[in-house]
Amino acid sequence: MAEEQSSGCSPEACSSCAHAGTCESKKADMRAPANAYSQVKKVIGVISGKGGVGKSMVTASLARMMTEQGYTVGILDADITGPSIPKMYGVHENAMGSDEGMFPCIAKDGTKIMSVNLLLERESDPVIWRGPVIAGVVTQFWTDVMWGDLDFLLVDMPPGTGDVPLTVFQSLPVDGVVIVTSPQDLVQMIVKKAYNMAKQMNIPVIGIVENYSYLECPECGKRISVFGESHIDEIAEELGIEVLGKMPIDPQLSEMVESEKFYEVQNKYLKNITEKFQ
Numbered sequence: 001m002a003e004e005q006s007s008g009c010s011p012e013a014c015s016s017c018a019h020a021g022t023c024e025s026k027k028a029d030m031r032a033p034a035n036a037y038s039q040v041k042k043v044i045g046v047i048s049g050k051g052g053v054g055k056s057m058v059t060a061s062l063a064r065m066m067t068e069q070g071y072t073v074g075i076l077d078a079d080i081t082g083p084s085i086p087k088m089y090g091v092h093e094n095a096m097g098s099d100e101g102m103f104p105c106i107a108k109d110g111t112k113i114m115s116v117n118l119l120l121e122r123e124s125d126p127v128i129w130r131g132p133v134i135a136g137v138v139t140q141f142w143t144d145v146m147w148g149d150l151d152f153l154l155v156d157m158p159p160g161t162g163d164v165p166l167t168v169f170q171s172l173p174v175d176g177v178v179i180v181t182s183p184q185d186l187v188q189m190i191v192k193k194a195y196n197m198a199k200q201m202n203i204p205v206i207g208i209v210e211n212y213s214y215l216e217c218p219e220c221g222k223r224i225s226v227f228g229e230s231h232i233d234e235i236a237e238e239l240g241i242e243v244l245g246k247m248p249i250d251p252q253l254s255e256m257v258e259s260e261k262f263y264e265v266q267n268k269y270l271k272n273i274t275e276k277f278q
């Protein structure tokens with residue numbers, strides 16, 4: 001049986017040890033190098049413990065907030081099986097490439113976007129790939145895409161806490177994550193799963209956003225809790241994280257998505273997260 005590793009082992013010992021990469025002595029750095037033509041200052045992951053909470057909506061809303069503040073922003077659409085970012089921004093062309101890598105597509109507000117949908121022959125083609133292939137493509141969106149100079153790269157992560165988001169976390173130099181959730185019975189458990197995944201990867205949690213929080217009656221302004229009462233404040237307090245916003249079901253937002261003009265959206269609901277990186 002391989003000898004148990006203890007702290008302070010020599011690099012030579014680590015290189016031949018069965019415990020290398022898992023023991024405390026030397027954690028393997030599995031992060032992939034960025035493309036030579038990328039200078040990205042901060043990488044922010046947008047995650048959720050489960051799908052269907054409007055993660056892409058929150059990713060794009062954060063991007064709009066940053067763009068409105070004058071930052072250069074990119075969105076890496078890592079939601080490979082349900083990519084929605086390009087369509088939100090009205091981007092339908094195929095991404096171009098050169099010997100040095102792939103160029104992201106550029107939306108009308110300057111947001112740089114890379115998504116599997118920009119590589120498919122037909123946008124409606126399904127992506128029927130297994131987890132490791134999906135994770136490999138996301139990693140390539142980091143290693144092979146020439147992002148240029150970016151203040152922030154937002155990564156719309158694959159939903160859940162399975163092997164794909166895990167590999168993405170290990171491969172990309174994520175500086176912090178925003179957790180997205182919606183009001184529902186299981187929210188506490190789901191948020192904790194996402195929170196614990198980030199913690200186990202030693203990635204700071206910037207805060208939490210509740211989407212589909214309420215609906216405001218257009219007649220009287222009364223707030224209706226469509227999916228039940230929110231527990232987000234209690235959960236955030238328990239975990240010691242900040243609530244970055246409670247986004248209502250806003251017909252104007254869905255109209256901007258449907259008309260593919262998200263590049264015109266003005267963020268009304270989310271706190272400024274850029275100041276946390278100054």
Ligand SMILES: Nc1ncnc2c1ncn2[C@@H]1O[C@H](COP(=O)(O)OP(=O)(O)OP(=O)(O)O)[C@@H](O)[C@H]1O
Pocket residue numbers: 048050051052053054055056057058079082084159211212247248249250251253254257258
């Ligand atoms: N706060 C909101 N107000 C109005 N429409 C919303 C809101 N959030 C999301 N939507 C709409 O719901 C649909 C799905 O949203 P989105 O693509 O962000 O998430 P999803 O694919 O359901 O979930 P996830 O990306 O978290 O797996 C979109 O058509 C979007 O416009």
